[in-house]
Amino acid sequence: MHAFRFDAGILTCDGVVLSTIADRAGTPTYVYSAATLRERVRAFISGFGDYPHAVHYALKANSNLAVVRIVRAAGGLVDANSGGEVEVALRAGYAPADIVLTGVGKTPSEIKKAVTLGVKVINAESAGELERIADTAVSCQTTARVALRINPNIAADTHPHISTGLVTHKFGVPIAEARAIARRADGRPGLAFVGLHVHIGSQMVGLEPIREAAAAVVELARELRDDGVRVEHLDLGGGLGISYDDETVPLVQDYVATLVEAVRPSGLALIVEPGRAVAGPAGALLASVVDIKHRLDGTRFVVLDAGMSELMRPTLYGAYHRITPLTESNAERVSCDVVGPICESSDVFGIGRMLPLPAIGDVMAVLDVGAYGSTMSSNYNRHPLPAEVMVDDGKWHVVRRRQTIDDQLACEE
Ligand SMILES: Cc1ncc(COP(=O)(O)O)c(C=O)c1O
Incomplete structure (x- = not known):
């Protein structure tokens, strides 16, 4: 059975509610089972x-x-x-x-x-x-x-x-x-x-x-x-x-x-x-919606706080990852181009994804990113390396804290 699944309409990892992790650890954060x-x-x-x-x-x-x-x-x-x-x-x-x-x-x-x-x-x-x-x-x-x-x-x-x-x-x-x-x-x-x-x-x-x-x-x-x-x-x-x-x-x-x-x-x-x-099925990336940009043709960009600097695979290989809100809803689904905040047009997680229109601040989960996700992340645009959380036996803990700007600059003159 997949570690990340909806339980009474709420996305969980092995029974732990992912929105709790996002609230406490912040986003972007990798979560592993x-x-x-x-x-x-x-x-x-x-x-x-x-x-x-x-x-x-x-x-x-x-x-x-x-x-x-x-x-x-x-x-x-x-x-x-x-x-x-x-x-x-x-x-x-x-x-x-x-x-x-x-x-x-x-x-x-x-x-x-x-x-x-x-x-x-x-x-x-x-x-x-x-x-x-x-x-x-x-x-x-x-x-x-x-x-x-x-x-x-x-x-x-x-x-x-x-x-x-x-x-x-x-x-x-x-x-x-x-x-x-x-x-x-x-x-x-x-x-x-x-x-x-x-x-x-x-x-x-x-x-x-x-x-x-x-x-x-x-x-x-x-x-x-x-x-x-x-x-x-x-x-x-x-x-x-x-x-x-x-x-x-x-x-x-x-x-x-x-x-x-x-x-x-x-x-x-x-x-x-x-x-x-x-490792692939064991990981999800939690990211928050930071902007929604409506286009003249009625479609929209949903901009997340994670992009190719946190998860390179979609940009590098055109890789497909399922993207889902943390709560199931019956709201009408609309076409969303889910993108990151990085200054590259290739910084895209998914085109034309049919999702309930999110609100700013909502958290989304990008699934099956346990392999070649975090290991390929970078400091591009001076993004900090994301936090990583392990869910084990109904509990969760941070197994890598989010990088700070001081961490990034520690090796520089
Ligand atoms: C030599 C070698 N072994 C093992 C692997 C792991 O492959 P996979 O993640 O597809 O199982 C790789 C991945 O590129 C590799 O180059």
């Missing part, structure tokens, strides 16, 4: 049954410490995409062996940090990066566990900006070159070659591309075994989509079953890195 985070992590874990697996939550989706601690308590490990995310993972209580480091363009200091910490595996993006990891490990007198990210040239059937598995994309090494690169890495001083990694895109709502990508790395692993290269695991990345608009999406169990079915003949352990499917 701890119960949903736990349930989503556990759904991934239980989907594997007794097949060897590890679920590494992709921190890029939402790395608020409170969120990460809940994921950890629910049994999820982590996928970090930067030195900063590694640091957050450590501070949330993870051991280095719980962390997978991915990411295009790892800097020398990020590589050194991962190598000296001894993370579970570094997913290398190129032959050159493997060399740099090896050199770093040798100079630190250690061995780094590495996997190679494969670009299988498979279309993810999702928005082009979150599609990552075609040769035109910057990610991974072309599958045709992977065998030779992996063979060179295996046995290279400083490296323990342990796996293959693939992530072809995000918000995938069909299982076929995922099945194809899994089959491609299974085949490559088989070839490498024939070459005498020992592969311990296959990391099939993240990518499972969520329902932003009531469209039917695969269940977590069906997604995991598809992966296991493809990999089982190899007997290799499976890693997955879900982000959106864990």
